[in-house]
Amino acid sequence: MELLCIRQWISGLLPTWLSAWCIKPVGGALVRQEPEYILLALMGSPLKKIMLCSSEKEIFSVEEQVMVQHSVIINNMIEDGSYNHEESKIPLDCVDSKTLKKVIDYCTHHTHHHNDNQEDLEAWDAQFLNVDSNGLYDLLMAANYLEIRNLLDLIYGTIKNMIKGKKIDEIRRIFNIKDHGFTPEEEEQNRKEYPHFY
């Protein structure tokens, strides 16, 4: 707990000249930025940033452009002026830090690489979603809350692929369906009529 407070205090203290030299505080740590931004920063047009606050009270600084493009909720918040760039941060109480980091990662990558070809993007997405079911669930809830359409579609597609082409017994196992709700006669009937599905 104390560690977090110290981190925030340090990042609050960081002078603007340091951000101009493209070292930004992300999650309390100091992270190097991409070269494009170095150039832009040198040219004197810093990218507008917004602050997102996770449920664990960790602050993440993200480019406004990135989040606005992907998240409908954040877009609405910025548009209707309730967000003040100098002071406020957006509290996201239902998203924990780990998930928020991942979500920011997704949005950032898709904004910067939207001109890439389809296969590369898909490969990156597949790698991105290579998480366990808890992580997937957290991502799903976060994307749902922030209304990030393409991440939602991606996750729906992933879950759909867990169902598609699988046998019924396997699906029941994967989705932890202990009681299928059919009467024994119905189940018997189904198994007889569609044996290849089971």
Add this chain to the structure above:
Amino acid sequence: MFSEGLGADESLCQDVQSLSVSKRLVRSVSQKLRKKNNRSAGEEDDDLKGVALRCLTLYSRGGGCKVGADTSDEFSDSNGRRRSSASEEGRGYKPICGPEETAVDCFSYGVRDIFWRRHSRKNSEIEELAANTRMHIFLPDDVLEMCLVRLPLTSLMNARLVCKKWRALTTTPRFLQMRREGSYQNPWLFLFGAVKDGFCSGEIHALDVSMNQWHRIDAEYLRGRFLFSVASIQDDIFIVGGCSSLTSFGRVDRSSFKTHKGVVVFSPLTKSWRKIPSMKYGRSVPILGVSEVSSDFPTCQGHQSRQDRRPRSRIGGVSDVYEDPHKLSMRRHCRSSFNESEASSVTSRRTYKFLRQKSDHSSSKGSRRVLLIAVGGLGSWDEPLDSGEIYDSVSNKWTEIQRLPFDFGVACSGIVCGKMFYVYSETDKLAAYDVERGFWISIQTSPFPPRVLEYYPKLVSSDGRLFMLSVSWCEGDGQIGRRNKAVRKLWELDLMYLTWTEVSVHPDAPMDWNAVFVADKSLIFGIEMFKIFGQVLDFFTVCDVSDMARWHHISRNHVTHELDASSCLTKTVAVLHL
């Protein structure tokens, strides 16, 4: 205390050890799984090759051929191909060409596709599966719905059997509507008219185009019936007319047969059949047109049949004057409208009112109203017919419509495009029936593309556009000026200026004069079947008219290698978006 402390440490160590052991176990289990799959793949090779050989011997009875050998090679080729099942859905239909996973399923539903599915998983997927085999978290219903809606039809049917909740979620009208609107549906081709060993088997072969899988449906009703026509709309296929042999039941018998008036509707989703009222005239191979209209679509028929009477001579007949004067004035109206080729507003208003009353006690299908038109075809003595009938699902009966224009000839192909039912004749004439106003219009277009006489053009309609597939001569290779090669081309009729323009060239040499072309959304499917090297082969092609209209081959599975050559004649195809 000392010993206890040690004991605690020991137990800790043991715990740690057991944990690592279990990790090793997991790894070895996943390895075993992988090996098992590989082994089973190896076994499957033999199994599938074995089946292919069996098919080959069936054909050697008919006169063994090398082509059978080719098909078995195809099987072994595809055995070596693996494909990830991720991210292939939800993108809508894409033309399948190049190396693709194929699954042949002639004999039972889904037996072989099981092998293919198990076989095609990449190793990484298997590992992933071992890692996250369990969704510990309970998915909320709306999330579950969003995932289930993206499933293709066969997986959806599967999902419905998983548990009662899933079944309830996926059968609500809202869910089905979401599925329809979200473009998660794919085209399915239904091949009718299969003849096996001389018998009209009543089998329907269904091709799931997106998964490239065949399924077989047994249709009792169609046993023994041949030369019927099919038309599809929404989730239903109308099967109209046809013949059946009188002497030897079930055989394709062109010498002694009965022509049917009956019409039946098949719904593949529920595998249900229902009868609708029969036509007035028995027809085989009628030209069909089907369209869905709003419940208050004004249709003008019923009294049109009076126009069909050719002008009677006054001599010898009962004078018209002594008949009901109201009828007389109606007939005068009709005849004048016939001459002007434009229905008068009086009569149309009257009929409109009449039909509006009827629609008050409409069928339970809600606002869905389907019009089915059947014209032409061959009658009970194989004579070409020029009469036409229209079926309205709201009134649930057939009414006769105006006959085909006088010098039209024999209708060979027809399709509904917009509010018109276009019909093409064997003598290269184009006419359209205005469904709303109830009369035929002869359409004068720019000269039709010159064609090879035996191949009658086929009309198709896609995306509100009218197309025609016509076989014509073109220059052969290396011989400029000499027309010695036949090629099938796709033409489009500009509905405003009535000019034909060539859109694309079909890649296959036209070997089947009874090739069937059907359209689904912006895709046109071509189905050709012909007997070559002693075997009946089928060729499926597709083109996307919204994108360059280039033709691609799909489904080289040759499901028809067990069918008779007469299937080429009796075949007919319907396409549904399921």
